[in-house]
Amino acid sequence: MTAMQHVSLGSHYAVHLPAPDDFIFWRERARGLVQCDVPPDRVSWIEPGGTGDLFASEGPSRGEKRLPVPPADPRPVRASQRFLTIARSAALHSDPARFGLLYRVLWRLQRNPRLMEDKADPEVRRIEELAKSVRRDAHKMHAFVRFREVAEEDGTPHFVAWFEPDHHIVRAEAAFFMRRFANMRWSILTPRGSIHWDGEVMREGPPARREDAPGGDPVEDLWRSYYASIFNPARLKVGAMLSEMPKKYWKNLPEAELIPQLIAGAQAREAAMVKAGEREERRRPASLAEVAQGAAACRDCPIADCGTRAVAGEGALDAALMIVGEQPGDQEDLAGRPFVGPAGQLLDDHLTHAGIDRNAAYVTNAVKHFKFAWKGKHRLHQSPAAKEIDTCRWWLEAERALVQPRLVLALGASAARGLLGRTVSVGRERGRAIMLDDGAELWVTVHPSYLLRLEGAAREEQARLFAADLAAVKERLAELAG
Amino acid sequence: MVQQSLRQKLEILADAAKYDASCASSGTAKKNSLGGKGVGSTEGMGICHAYAPDGRCISLLKILLTNHCIFDCHYCINRKSSNVARARFTPQEVVDLTLNFYRRNYIEGLFLSSGIVKNANHTMEQLVEVARILREEHDFRGYIHLKTIPEADAEIIHAAGLYADRVSINVELPTDTGLTRLAPDKNARQIEGAMGRTKARIVQAKDERKRFRHAPRFAPAGQSTQMIVGADDASDSAIIGKASRLYGDFGLRRVYYSAFSPIPDASAVLPLKRPPLLREHRLYQSDWLMRFYGFAPQEVADAAEADGNLPLDIDPKLAWALKFRESFPVDVNRAPKELLLRVPGLGTKAVARILASRRHRNLRLDDVARLTASVTKVRPFICTIDWRPTLLTDRADLRGLLTPRSEQLELF
Numbered sequence: 001m002t003a004m005q006h007v008s009l010g011s012h013y014a015v016h017l018p019a020p021d022d023f024i025f026w027r028e029r030a031r032g033l034v035q036c037d038v039p040p041d042r043v044s045w046i047e048p049g050g051t052g053d054l055f056a057s058e059g060p061s062r063g064e065k066r067l068p069v070p071p072a073d074p075r076p077v078r079a080s081q082r083f084l085t086i087a088r089s090a091a092l093h094s095d096p097a098r099f100g101l102l103y104r105v106l107w108r109l110q111r112n113p114r115l116m117e118d119k120a121d122p123e124v125r126r127i128e129e130l131a132k133s134v135r136r137d138a139h140k141m142h143a144f145v146r147f148r149e150v151a152e153e154d155g156t157p158h159f160v161a162w163f164e165p166d167h168h169i170v171r172a173e174a175a176f177f178m179r180r181f182a183n184m185r186w187s188i189l190t191p192r193g194s195i196h197w198d199g200e201v202m203r204e205g206p207p208a209r210r211e212d213a214p215g216g217d218p219v220e221d222l223w224r225s226y227y228a229s230i231f232n233p234a235r236l237k238v239g240a241m242l243s244e245m246p247k248k249y250w251k252n253l254p255e256a257e258l259i260p261q262l263i264a265g266a267q268a269r270e271a272a273m274v275k276a277g278e279r280e281e282r283r284r285p286a287s288l289a290e291v292a293q294g295a296a297a298c299r300d301c302p303i304a305d306c307g308t309r310a311v312a313g314e315g316a317l318d319a320a321l322m323i324v325g326e327q328p329g330d331q332e333d334l335a336g337r338p339f340v341g342p343a344g345q346l347l348d349d350h351l352t353h354a355g356i357d358r359n360a361a362y363v364t365n366a367v368k369h370f371k372f373a374w375k376g377k378h379r380l381h382q383s384p385a386a387k388e389i390d391t392c393r394w395w396l397e398a399e400r401a402l403v404q405p406r407l408v409l410a411l412g413a414s415a416a417r418g419l420l421g422r423t424v425s426v427g428r429e430r431g432r433a434i435m436l437d438d439g440a441e442l443w444v445t446v447h448p449s450y451l452l453r454l455e456g457a458a459r460e461e462q463a464r465l466f467a468a469d470l471a472a473v474k475e476r477l478a479e480l481a482g
Numbered sequence: 483m484v485q486q487s488l489r490q491k492l493e494i495l496a497d498a499a500k501y502d503a504s505c506a507s508s509g510t511a512k513k514n515s516l517g518g519k520g521v522g523s524t525e526g527m528g529i530c531h532a533y534a535p536d537g538r539c540i541s542l543l544k545i546l547l548t549n550h551c552i553f554d555c556h557y558c559i560n561r562k563s564s565n566v567a568r569a570r571f572t573p574q575e576v577v578d579l580t581l582n583f584y585r586r587n588y589i590e591g592l593f594l595s596s597g598i599v600k601n602a603n604h605t606m607e608q609l610v611e612v613a614r615i616l617r618e619e620h621d622f623r624g625y626i627h628l629k630t631i632p633e634a635d636a637e638i639i640h641a642a643g644l645y646a647d648r649v650s651i652n653v654e655l656p657t658d659t660g661l662t663r664l665a666p667d668k669n670a671r672q673i674e675g676a677m678g679r680t681k682a683r684i685v686q687a688k689d690e691r692k693r694f695r696h697a698p699r700f701a702p703a704g705q706s707t708q709m710i711v712g713a714d715d716a717s718d719s720a721i722i723g724k725a726s727r728l729y730g731d732f733g734l735r736r737v738y739y740s741a742f743s744p745i746p747d748a749s750a751v752l753p754l755k756r757p758p759l760l761r762e763h764r765l766y767q768s769d770w771l772m773r774f775y776g777f778a779p780q781e782v783a784d785a786a787e788a789d790g791n792l793p794l795d796i797d798p799k800l801a802w803a804l805k806f807r808e809s810f811p812v813d814v815n816r817a818p819k820e821l822l823l824r825v826p827g828l829g830t831k832a833v834a835r836i837l838a839s840r841r842h843r844n845l846r847l848d849d850v851a852r853l854t855a856s857v858t859k860v861r862p863f864i865c866t867i868d869w870r871p872t873l874l875t876d877r878a879d880l881r882g883l884l885t886p887r888s889e890q891l892e893l894f
Contacts, residue, residue, distance in 0.1 A: 179514035240537025386563035
């Protein structure tokens with residue numbers, strides 16, 4: 001019996017596939033049909049429950065179910081490795097015309113073995129597209145399956161997920177989940193069938209409904225918290241999210257219910273982030289008078305709301321030495337001038353002793369407002385916080401840019417932070433120069449109020465060190481001037 | 483202080499970690515949980531399990547062990563002087579979270595970083611402890627990315643690489659002066675020294691694997707780094723130059739760019755404005771040009787404008803093509819792969835398709851249209867047997883023709 005006896009001119013064949021994802025069955029039937037020289041337009045491929053391809057209305061009824069038998073010495077059917085790889089994926093697509101298309105390409109491959117290289121060919125392009133969307137669907141299944149834990153009767157945990165794939169990928173992807181969760185008991189339920197793994201054996205089950213899957217899992221609350229916290233509202237890019245996580249997947253993702261409120265709240269959150277440390281791109285003050293005005297009106301930190309006035313710096317605009325204290329005290333606030341209280345008087349004494357002319361220097365503070373707490377009738381000095389010093393740096397930097405001193409003397413750690421932007425240890429840094437960005441030298445020593453708080457021998461010792469620091473500054477100033 | 487719940491800690495420590503750009507889980511050694519006791523697999527390709535509305539992929543549980551920090555880096559929300567809520571996980575809490583999320587298929591693994599507490603060594607030991615518990619006690623075979631602290635001892639960093647798939651050290655800022663100014667506690671030499679040592683370990687471990695099948699793996703997914711864009715005044719050219727040096731010197735898998743976001747409680751020395759997302763995007767595009775399109779760093783820098791920055795309205799490849807029009811048009815039927823890769827609008831996949839197809843036919847413009855995403859973008863720079871862009875490449879207004887239209891105006 002030869003093939004030609006069966007393939008009478010004009011007969012039409014219908015191949016009924018046992019399952020929509022049965023590539024091996026298709027491959028065997030297709031091989032036989034090619035060996036019998038049955039051209040693509042004489043074959044209909046019919047899925048279970050389906051009506052075949054586009055010609056189905058006439059196909060199945062007309063088509064003969066008995067397929068031709070290949071000759072005893074069939075010639076080999078050839079297909080490139082590339083075709084096999086692509087076809088294996090494309091066969092899982094939900095397009096009912098896929099098996100017909102695959103058969104047409106297989107048919108053409110017999111005459112042109114390198115057909116798959118011709119990417120501009122419409123049919124090659126089409127099966128590449130089918131394979132691509134199946135791969136994408138599989139990838140999304142790896143990503144978006146969400147297990148929920150239920151306790152079995154024997155107390156062991158069972159992880160169950162509900163997923164809705166676009167294509168017939170469930171059986172093909174079972175191996176991925178087995179490799180990943182080999183020692184877990186899990187089930188994935190889908191409308192196209194289910195798979196169950198008990199730690200040793202994989203079982204297949206019938207299509208399932210959403211109600212068959214568990215309704216929740218307490219860990220999902222933690223996951224939602226994580227999802228909301230890892231999102232950066234300053235970088236809203238909804239389009240980028242939607243292209244990778246289209247809305248059709250949202251209904252089965254526990255975190256997706258947060259998306260609308262996260263997007264809606266993003267702009268407000270970003271505005272709040274900027275507002276929290278608001279410092280618009282404002283113009284740097286052009287004169288010391290502008291610094292004084294600006295600092296007086298400044299409400300960037302809470303100290304400004306204490307009801308005190310801003311104490312501006314004072315001194316020569318061309319001063320070679322700039323002396324920076326911490327913040328105005330009670331008396332400075334009342335007088336509106338820096339270093340006029342007890343600490344100021346002590347400073348004056350030491351400056352005179354060291355031979356430094358205060359009137360030739362520019363004297364100011366790292367923080368312009370007096371920060372205090374009421375204690376009875378007295379306003380008690382409070383140290384400014386690092387954040388407040390950093391906020392007030394704007395004004396100090398502006399003063400430094402205008403005066404351009406060759407040497408800056410910072411009294412205490414707060415002043416040093418105002419100039420450096422970081423906290424340094426006075427004990428470690430005193431007695432030597434630190435270079436600032438603009439080439440000026442920063443010398444750090446203690447604040448005179450520190451000496452006022454000490455008594456006896458300790459005060460003697462610290463006063464001696466303070467005087468030595470000032471003497472070193474005096475010497476360095478002379479060198480810089482020379 | 484009131485005891486924080488696990489959920490509150492997670493909120494604080496995930497929030498603190500969101501400024502790290504990397505979430506990649508790809509390119510590591512293949513492994514799975516068959517024959518083991520725990521869960522986990524890595525199969526080469528990373529998986530993004532969710533996307534946040536900022537368009538970023540969520541692949542790993544990205545958290546800090548703690549956001550307490552003794553450093554005072556201005557661009558960082560967790561710096562010592564910042565006024566944010568602080569929290570601290572125990573290593574066991576991180577392990578439990580990771581496994582609970584992993585079993586439900588929320589994540590590919592863990593990306594753990596930390597603020598510096600006590601000192602660098604103590605902090606690094608805690609990070610390694612988390613990885614050790616996951617790998618040794620739970621036989622976890624998913625992905626682990628550990629941020630390493632350059633100030634820590636080499637032996638502890640080495641232990642990190644033995645457990646982790648990937649290790650990373652952030653260079654933070656493109657220039658040394660920027661680093662000194664904004665991250666006063668960090669030191670560029672120290673960072674590069676640690677990256678150099680890590681590279682040497684990776685190379686050594688690969689070599690040992692070739693000789694001995696059971697030699698331990700060391701960071702099989704390599705090392706990466708991150709640079710903050712827009713916090714200092716470094717130009718795009720400077721950033722590209724720095725990135726290409728990093729790729730060359732330290733064999734990095736990736737250099738991540740992170741547009742500087744305004745952070746709550748920001749330091750006063752930083753710009754407070756919208757993060758330059760488009761600039762970040764252009765830098766990634768230039769990164770791709772160097773890694774996949776055969777552009778030399780200098781050539782990408784040539785595409786930049788006079789101020790050293792890449793144009794924002796067009797992509798760097800188009801900018802390069804418009805500057806060097808003498809290289810075009812390219813004949814898609816004859817040109818070598820290197821030249822095809824230079825054509826704006828042709829990606830690596832389209833080029834591969836053209837090379838395969840032209841063995842079978844002489845390509846017409848219609849064929850090219852089937853092989854590429856957008857033929858309009860490609861057309862001015864190619865010739866086919868039925869198409870030649872007469873005069874088009876010489877037109878002075880070509881840039882205007884090719885620049886993507888800005889958004890359409892609303893009806894008035």
